[in-house]
């Protein structure tokens with residue numbers, strides 16, 4: 105497999121999955137089952153801890169804002 109293909113698939117040159125957001129190398133090998141991963145978003149891909157916290161934090165904030173609107 106060429107390096108270009110690896111980059112396309114989101115796999116680092118060490119055979120690790122890269123974060124779909126910031127492309128940092130994660131600790132998970134590309135063939136690690138998602139059952140054994142954390143910070144993995146089904147249907148989207150592997151995120152690093154920082155991006156996962158950023159994104160889920162924003163989502164939760166949006167949801168909180170939505171429920172605030174409903175109750176006010």
Ligand SMILES: [Zn+2]
Nearest residue numbers: 123126152155
């Ligand atoms: Zn990231």
